[in-house]
Every structure is written in C-alpha cells, then in structure tokens.
Amino acid sequence: MEALPCAEQAARVSLAELLRCLERPLGEEQAWALCFQGCRTMGRLARGPPPALHAVLIKGLGSVFLHADGDASFKVHQKSAGSCGDRGCGFLGLSPQLLEYLGVVVYEALDWGIDSQAERELSEPLEKLLSLMLKLDNEAVKRVVTLQDVIKICEDRLPRPSEAASHYKGTCRSLFAEYIELQKLLSVIQTSKEVSQHHPLALFIPPPSEGGNTAPCDLALLSQAALWPAVVRELQSGVRLRAAPPRRPAPRQQRARSPYEALADDIRHRRYTLRKVSATLKPPALAAS
Numbered sequence: 001m002e003a004l005p006c007a008e009q010a011a012r013v014s015l016a017e018l019l020r021c022l023e024r025p026l027g028e029e030q031a032w033a034l035c036f037q038g039c040r041t042m043g044r045l046a047r048g049p050p051p052a053l054h055a056v057l058i059k060g061l062g063s064v065f066l067h068a069d070g071d072a073s074f075k076v077h078q079k080s081a082g083s084c085g086d087r088g089c090g091f092l093g094l095s096p097q098l099l100e101y102l103g104v105v106v107y108e109a110l111d112w113g114i115d116s117q118a119e120r121e122l123s124e125p126l127e128k129l130l131s132l133m134l135k136l137d138n139e140a141v142k143r144v145v146t147l148q149d150v151i152k153i154c155e156d157r158l159p160r161p162s163e164a165a166s167h168y169k170g171t172c173r174s175l176f177a178e179y180i181e182l183q184k185l186l187s188v189i190q191t192s193k194e195v196s197q198h199h200p201l202a203l204f205i206p207p208p209s210e211g212g213n214t215a216p217c218d219l220a221l222l223s224q225a226a227l228w229p230a231v232v233r234e235l236q237s238g239v240r241l242r243a244a245p246p247r248r249p250a251p252r253q254q255r256a257r258s259p260y261e262a263l264a265d266d267i268r269h270r271r272y273t274l275r276k277v278s279a280t281l282k283p284p285a286l287a288a289s
Contacts, residue, residue: 011068015105016061018179019112021186026109028126033171034109035129036154036164037072038064038102039147046147058101061108068180070173096144103133129153 015034019026026034045056056074057063063075107130114120122130131137132145132153154168155161257265266272 012065012073013176013179014062015064015066015109018066018175019061019109021179021182023113025112025114025120026106028110028123029171030175031106031110031126032129032154032157033168033175034064034066034072034106035102035133035150036168037070037172038074039099039150039154040165041072041074042098043147043151056098058098058105061105061112064102064105066172066176068173068176070169070171070176072172096146099133099145099147099150100135103130106130107134125153125157 015026042056055076057076058074065073065075067073110122111120128137129150133150135145151164155164158164158167
C-alpha cells in the first residue's frame with residue numbers, strides 16, 4: 001500500500017474500492033445521496049458536450065465514482081465516447097436503462113458484505129425508490145421513469161427540498177473524506193511496519209527533508225508512525241499496574257456546636273449523672289428583717 005501525500009489526495013474513488021476500504025455496506029442516507037448525485041450527473045451529461053450519456057457504462061460497483069467535492073461520475077466507454085453516431089446521443093432511450101443499472105449498483109452497495117442468506121431491511125421510502133428504478137413497481141412498469149422523477153423523490157423526503165443539492169453533496173463529500181482519513185491511517189501503519197522490519201530505530205530519527213525543514217504534515221505522520229511500534233510492544237508484553245496504597249478518608253472538620261447541642265449530646269451519651277431532686281423539699285425560710 002502506497003502512502004498518500006498530504007497535499008495530493010485522490011481526486012476520486014470507485015464505490016468498490018471505498019466499500020472495500022471501509023469494510024461496511026453503504027448507509028441509507030448515503031444511498032439516497034448516490035441516487036440523487038448520479039441522476040444529476042446523468043442530466044449534465046445529457047445536456048453537455050461529449051462524452052454524452054450514451055457513452056456511460058454502469059456495470060458493477062467499480063463503474064461508479066465519488067469525487068472529493070461530493071459529485072458522482074461513471075465509467076465512460078471509450079469506443080463510443082467520441083461520437084454519437086445516428087442515435088442522437090440516445091438520452092431518452094438510454095436514461096431509463098441507466099437508471100435501472102444505477103439502482104442495481106446502489107442495491108449491491110447496500111447489501112455489500114452481508115451474508116447471502118440474510119436480507120437487509122430497508123426503510124419503506126428507500127425500498128420504494130429502488131423498486132421504481134429497478135422496475136419492480138407496477139407504477140414503473142406502466143410508465144417510463146425519468147431522471148427528474150428520481151430527483152423529485154429524493155428532494156421531497158427532506159424537510160427543505162430546496163436544500164437537497166447541498167445536503168446530498170455534503171453527504172457524499174463526508175463519505176469521501178472518511179475514506180481518505182482511513183487511507184492515511186492505513187498508510188502510516190503500513191509504512192511503520194515496513195520501516196521497523198528493516199531499521200527498528202529509524203522511526204525515532206526523523207529524516208531531514210529538502211532545504212533542512214520538515215513539513216508539519218510530515219512531522220505528524222512521523223510522530224504517529226513512531227508511536228505505533230511502542231504501542232504494539234506494550235500490548236504484546238502486557239501492562240503492569242503499580243499497587244496503590246489504600247487511601248484513608250480525610251477527617252471531617254467538625255463545626256463549632258452551640259451550647260444547646262453540646263448539652264443534648266452529653267445527655268444522649270450519659271456523660272454526667274444527674275442528682276435526684278425531691279419534690280417535697282421546701283425552700284429555706286427567709287430570715288426576718
């Protein structure tokens with residue numbers, strides 16, 4: 001695995017490579033975003049210059065690409081990319097078929113990595129959209145499903161349909177950014193393993209870059225790569241914890257008690273013995289003046 005430079009990231013990634021790297025199927029919100037962005041791309045190809053829509057080849061997860069800016073694109077058939085021939089670019093005739101192929105790819109991405117005997121449960125709106133694209137719905141059989149139909153369904157499910165373009169584009173952009181971050185981490189781990197096998201101490205001595213200065217991005221990667229072998233060694237040897245002395249609770253500070261509280265406490269604990277007083281005892285007579 002080759003390391004990804006900090007300033008030169010991949011411009012696009014296929015859906016097959018993305019799922020293989022993330023090791024998980026596509027989420028439902030990401031599936032909505034892929035349907036929306038894919039239909040918008042088909043619309044741009046239908047209105048723009050060659051390669052036109054008839055040159056698009058959607059076959060499998062490797063034929064759909066996500067870009068860093070959140071756009072989606074498809075593999076182009078090189079033999080038919082240069083000219084439209086007598087078919088007039090075939091947009092009206094090929095768009096329903098491309099929609100069906102796009103629906104198959106989205107369904108494969110949602111089902112990626114799941115046991116063949118298990119079936120993933122989808123939400124009712126997404127299942128209805130895929131049935132419409134795959135022509136499994138009676139409504140799709142009766143009439144031709146267009147790109148605008150799919151785009152309208154994707155817009156109406158949001159609280160603010162006018163913000164659908166920015167929402168779905170941001171979802172695809174976040175998915176691409178997650179792939180790039182994971183690729184960087186895997187690249188650092190792979191590089192640290194290769195270097196430690198040949199030169200165990202090389203990771204702790206950062207090599208000088210051209211001009212004598214090391215880029216901050218290179219320093220970050222080197223520091224992460226240097227920490228990884230140390231973490232692995234600690235996990236292999238085991239971590240021993242020092243026995244901590246038992247902590248004694250701190251003595252509670254007693255507040256000054258009032259005379260009444262002190263007397264009540266003395267009586268409660270019987271610290272003093274009270275003399276008995278006779279009720280018939282008369283007070284001494286006063287001397288006559």
